[in-house]
Amino acid sequence: TFVVTEACIKCKYTDCVSVCPVDCFHEGPNFLVINPEGCIDCGVCIPECPVSAIFEEDRVPEDQKQFIEINARLAQSWPTINEAKEPMDDAEAWADVKGKSQYLID
Numbered sequence: 001t002f003v004v005t006e007a008c009i010k011c012k013y014t015d016c017v018s019v020c021p022v023d024c025f026h027e028g029p030n031f032l033v034i035n036p037e038g039c040i041d042c043g044v045c046i047p048e049c050p051v052s053a054i055f056e057e058d059r060v061p062e063d064q065k066q067f068i069e070i071n072a073r074l075a076q077s078w079p080t081i082n083e084a085k086e087p088m089d090d091a092e093a094w095a096d097v098k099g100k101s102q103y104l105i106d
């Protein structure tokens with residue numbers, strides 16, 4: 001499966017959702033997750049993300065591994081999103097900020 005990591009937080013560009021063939025992205029207040037039960041590992045979402053937030057599960061960086069569980073868990077309660085929308089206000093300002101996990105709203 002594929003996993004959305006910290007870089008998406010407070011940006012939520014949503015370019016990823018318009019290319020997913022199986023609509024397995026789910027939307028929260030300031031983050032998106034992938035439902036591991038729906039993802040078919042096609043990989044087309046990876047190059048779409050302007051902040052490179054998406055990784056194949058086996059390639060998630062060491063300091064982002066908690067997001068494997070976070071994606072699986074939040075996909076259960078967040079609604080599906082399958083059409084791109086405007087990024088969050090200030091997305092650009094947050095794009096390169098590290099350590100955003102503390103701001104995740106679930």
Ligand code: SF4
Pocket residue numbers: 002019020021022023024025034038039040041042043044045046
């Ligand atoms: Fe969707 Fe493919 Fe990305 Fe999985 S890898 S979330 S199926 S676009």
Ligand code: F3S
Pocket residue numbers: 004007008009011012013014015016017032048049050051052053054
């Ligand atoms: Fe997030 Fe990147 Fe998609 S910022 S919403 S994973 S395009």
